[in-house]
Amino acid sequence: MDIHAPRPAITRAVRLLGGSGVRSFCRRKYWSDHPHGATASTTVALAAAGLLDIFTSG
Numbered sequence: 296m297d298i299h300a301p302r303p304a305i306t307r308a309v310r311l312l313g314g315s316g317v318r319s320f321c322r323r324k325y326w327s328d329h330p331h332g333a334t335a336s337t338t339v340a341l342a343a344a345g346l347l348d349i350f351t352s353g
Contacts, residue, residue, distance in 0.1 A: 310347070314340050 318340040326336055 310344065314344055
């Protein structure tokens with residue numbers, strides 16, 4: 296793998312933006328009345344991102 300290849304960085308940026316979009320959607324749809332909705336949705340999103348990274352990177 297070439298150390299200067301931009302593909303891993305672009306892939307991670309796309310995942311980050313996609314995760315932010317999903318988190319925002321879930322925050323508005325499922326946790327709108329919950330006082331700690333932002334914290335809960337961020338925790339779930341970070342856990343999902345961590346698991347995805349483990350499964351894709353090994």
